Amino acid sequence: MEKIKKPRGTMDIIAPDTAVWQYIEKTAADVAHRFGFGEIRTPTFEELGLFHRGVGETTDVVQKEMYTFEDKEGRVFALRPEGTASVVRAVIENGKQSDPLPLRYFYNINCFRYEKPQAGRSREFYQFGAEMFGAAGAGADYSMISLADTFIKELGITGVELHINSIGCPNCRPAYREALVKYLRENEAELCDTCKARLEQNPLRVLDCKNHSCSEIAAKAPRTVDHLCDECKDHLDALKGYLDGSGIGYEIDPHIVRGLDYYTRTVFEFIVPGIGAQSTVCGGGRYDGLMEQLGGSPMPGIGFAMGITRLILAMEQCGAKIPEPAGVELYVAPMGAPAAKFASKIVSELRRLGVCADFDIMGRSLKAQMKYADKLGAKRVLIIGDSEIESGMAMLKNMQTSEQTEVALDGAAIVSLITNN
Ligand code: ATP
Ligand code: MG
Numbered sequence: 001m002e003k004i005k006k007p008r009g010t011m012d013i014i015a016p017d018t019a020v021w022q023y024i025e026k027t028a029a030d031v032a033h034r035f036g037f038g039e040i041r042t043p044t045f046e047e048l049g050l051f052h053r054g055v056g057e058t059t060d061v062v063q064k065e066m067y068t069f070e071d072k073e074g075r076v077f078a079l080r081p082e083g084t085a086s087v088v089r090a091v092i093e094n095g096k097q098s099d100p101l102p103l104r105y106f107y108n109i110n111c112f113r114y115e116k117p118q119a120g121r122s123r124e125f126y127q128f129g130a131e132m133f134g135a136a137g138a139g140a141d142y143s144m145i146s147l148a149d150t151f152i153k154e155l156g157i158t159g160v161e162l163h164i165n166s167i168g169c170p171n172c173r174p175a176y177r178e179a180l181v182k183y184l185r186e187n188e189a190e191l192c193d194t195c196k197a198r199l200e201q202n203p204l205r206v207l208d209c210k211n212h213s214c215s216e217i218a219a220k221a222p223r224t225v226d227h228l229c230d231e232c233k234d235h236l237d238a239l240k241g242y243l244d245g246s247g248i249g250y251e252i253d254p255h256i257v258r259g260l261d262y263y264t265r266t267v268f269e270f271i272v273p274g275i276g277a278q279s280t281v282c283g284g285g286r287y288d289g290l291m292e293q294l295g296g297s298p299m300p301g302i303g304f305a306m307g308i309t310r311l312i313l314a315m316e317q318c319g320a321k322i323p324e325p326a327g328v329e330l331y332v333a334p335m336g337a338p339a340a341k342f343a344s345k346i347v348s349e350l351r352r353l354g355v356c357a358d359f360d361i362m363g364r365s366l367k368a369q370m371k372y373a374d375k376l377g378a379k380r381v382l383i384i385g386d387s388e389i390e391s392g393m394a395m396l397k398n399m400q401t402s403e404q405t406e407v408a409l410d411g412a413a414i415v416s417l418i419t420n421n
Contacts, residue, residue: 009115009123011309016325020312021126023322024155025108028128031151032106035143037130040105042086045069048076054085054294056262058202065113067123079112083129084262084287084303085294091133092296101134108308120278120310128311131303133291138238141266141286142246144302148282149248152270155311156320160281163253164243164268166236167204167224170289176227177203187217204257215255223254235265262287266302272314281314282306329418330396331378332359333369335385342389342409346382349411355418374399380418384409 067079267285284304334343350357388394
């Protein structure tokens, strides 16, 4: 029979490889909690229109990368390509806008984008993201950046660079856009085909095109930071003040524009050079217009999302250690059928008491059981035969030191012996 393969651009993540994922998700939740964020879970699929309105018609995500499907009644849905639009929808739909401000939520989700799979870029991928609503000042921008920075460093990732930019607001962006389009028109012949199309629809996107001749043109393009209105300038200066005072290093990077239409003012990325072509581990920014765009009352927002696979690549590059998952504390090796039954009872009791314990259910010989216990990395082995059942005592062998200690065949007695040495 022909074997079925997983869809292109997806991953099977199988133990023990899941340990690093669990560690990252747990660290994310811990750090987010310390920063005052609670978890939010939203559906994996949403009405397609949510992403048209919430991500932006002119973005690559909406134009090229969406997984859409019709259900049996002809309604059109999309697998979420990102988390922000769903979070904003959920905040509005569940009346959370009237909760005490700021609202702070984080999520660990899978996302779907029809892209060309390569290292650090897949079709189903995983994000840790966080969003904050209701705080318009630069203190909120700083808090989000600080959360991302703390998390990345807590994972043991070093050499991370923070790039920030301001892309202005509806007051100052039109004039900037005009200046940019004028400049790009003068250089249109040199642009790639995609950017020629972007010129009309989403000219800011040309600035972060990876195509060589486009990036040469982008390097000399007018910069958003030189076209900010006074309010946007003050906002950026205030954020710089927070960052300077905190010791988080950063650089102003005029090429960061973010792919999504709803961003206003602050945009930022964390980059880990050297992990490959996809070195942006985190992208984020302010999106003060999004709540209204999705039918809520106007409310400022700011958020970020990080790609977990890229974080893992960065951790590997830095030699970051993850705590070893607890292994088998005790392996019980029975000899014969009555002993097997007895072993099952002891192991069940130990498991209920919180001990990671195991016993033979394969009918292996004692020799094979000892080999298997060794493969499992079991810290201790308890051999039980007829005489042990009769005396109610057995020898507990420490596999590292080979030291043997006599112990009563009773869950509590075994636990106390294990925890005391
Ligand atoms: P890129 O420029 O790399 O395509 P993006 O601007 O599309 O990124 P965002 O939508 O801001 O990315 O997503 C936030 C983060 O999610 C990215 O910085 C990246 O770490 C991760 N990410 C985005 N798309 C993918 C993907 N297809 N596979 C793996 N990770 C991804
Ligand atoms: Mg992308």
